[in-house]
Amino acid sequence: MVRKMQNAKSVCMMVLFVLLLATVHLGAQQRVTPVQPAPAGQLPAVSQTAPATGQNTAPATDQNTAPAPAPSTYLLGPDDLIVIQGLEMEEIVNKPYRIDPEGYISVPMLGRIKAGGMTVGDFEAELNRTASKYVRNPQLVASVTEFHSQPISVVGAVNLPGAQQLQGKKTLMQVISMVGGFRADAGNRLNIARELQWGVIPLPNATTDPSGKYSIVEISISELLQGRHPQLNILIMPNDVITVHVAETVYVVGDVHKPGGFVLGEHKNMTVLQAVAMAEGIYGTSDSKHSRIIHHAADGSVRSETPVNVKMILSGKSEDLPLDGGDILFVPGSLSKKIGLKTAEAAIQTASGLAIWRF
Numbered sequence: 001m002v003r004k005m006q007n008a009k010s011v012c013m014m015v016l017f018v019l020l021l022a023t024v025h026l027g028a029q030q031r032v033t034p035v036q037p038a039p040a041g042q043l044p045a046v047s048q049t050a051p052a053t054g055q056n057t058a059p060a061t062d063q064n065t066a067p068a069p070a071p072s073t074y075l076l077g078p079d080d081l082i083v084i085q086g087l088e089m090e091e092i093v094n095k096p097y098r099i100d101p102e103g104y105i106s107v108p109m110l111g112r113i114k115a116g117g118m119t120v121g122d123f124e125a126e127l128n129r130t131a132s133k134y135v136r137n138p139q140l141v142a143s144v145t146e147f148h149s150q151p152i153s154v155v156g157a158v159n160l161p162g163a164q165q166l167q168g169k170k171t172l173m174q175v176i177s178m179v180g181g182f183r184a185d186a187g188n189r190l191n192i193a194r195e196l197q198w199g200v201i202p203l204p205n206a207t208t209d210p211s212g213k214y215s216i217v218e219i220s221i222s223e224l225l226q227g228r229h230p231q232l233n234i235l236i237m238p239n240d241v242i243t244v245h246v247a248e249t250v251y252v253v254g255d256v257h258k259p260g261g262f263v264l265g266e267h268k269n270m271t272v273l274q275a276v277a278m279a280e281g282i283y284g285t286s287d288s289k290h291s292r293i294i295h296h297a298a299d300g301s302v303r304s305e306t307p308v309n310v311k312m313i314l315s316g317k318s319e320d321l322p323l324d325g326g327d328i329l330f331v332p333g334s335l336s337k338k339i340g341l342k343t344a345e346a347a348i349q350t351a352s353g354l355a356i357w358r359f
Helices: 002-031 045-049 120-131 172-178 221-226 272-278 310-314 335-358
Strands: 081-085 095-098 104-107 111-114 141-146 151-156 162-165 186-195 214-220 241-246 249-254 260-263 269-271 291-296 303-308 322-324 328-331
Touching: 095 104, 111 120, 120 141, 151 172, 172 241, 186 221, 214 221, 249 272, 269 272, 272 310, 272 328
Parallel strands: 151 241, 249 328
Antiparallel strands: 081 095, 081 141, 104 111, 151 162, 186 214, 186 241, 249 260, 269 322, 291 303, 291 328
C-alpha cells in the first residue's frame, strides 16, 4: 500500500515538472517572437514623430509667442481710471479704480495701494507684491482707461486748440502734431508757460514770470521747424500752456494795384520791395519818391513816420527797408501826373473823334 502511494506521488511530480517545462518554453517563444517587417515604402510610426538631431524641440506655440509690450512712460496721477485684470482674485479684477487726489486706489482685500507718480509697470509690480500676501504667485495686470492727470493747453493759431492729455512723454513737435499743426495765419513765435514745480524750462532764454510761479520762454517757429536747433524741441510737462501767436500784418495803401494787408507768416518782417511786389506794383501816376512808412506803438499811443523813396528802391539805387508787423506803407499819387494823364486821355479822345468825323 505504501509503495503504491509513493508511485502515485512520483507520477504527480513528473506531471507537474512537465507542465512547468511547457509553461517556460511557451513564455520564451512569446518573448523572442520577431517583429513583422513593415511593408515597403512605409516607415515605422516611431520614425515619423522622432525629432531630427539638433532641431529645437520646443512647442510651436512658444516660437510664435508675441513679445512683451514695452513698458509705458506714462506716470499715473489723480483722476486717472485704472482697470485690474487677472485669472484670480475675482473680488478685485475687471473693475475700475479711480486714483484719489493723494495718488492711491482702494482695492478690496488689499487696501490702499500707491499708484500716483508710478508707471503702469511699476504699479503692477506693487499690486502683485501686495496680492502675494493672499495668493501664491499672482498675475495681475493693470491698464489705464481714462487719462486725466497730465493735461496741457495749446491755444492760438493751431488747427485744434484746447486741452490735451500727454499720456506719456511728448516733445513740443509731437504736441503740435496732436493739435493738427499750425494754422496758415500762425506767426513766427510761440510761448510756453510752465509751473516751477516741474522745473525751469531748459532753454537759455527762459525767464521767471513776475509772480515767481512760472517759467516762461519764447521759441521761434521757423527755427523749430527747420530743425537746425534740436534743443528747441523740448519735452512738454503736465499743465504746460503753449500759446501760438497769430501772424502780424503789414499794410500797403495808396497808388498801388492791390492795396490791403499782407500776413507776415513765419517771417518776423518783410521789406518795402516785398510789400510792393505783394501789392502787384505801383501805378505810373504815383509819387513813389515821397512814400512813407507809418509805425504804430504796440499800444497804439505813438505814431511815427519814416520817409522812403520807393522809386529808388525799385531801381536798386537805395537800400531796401524792413517793415514790421502793423507797419503801413503809403504810396501817394502825383496830382500833376494825374492831371497830365487826364489831359492826355482827353486829347486822345478828341483826336480820335476828329479822325472818325473826317472819314
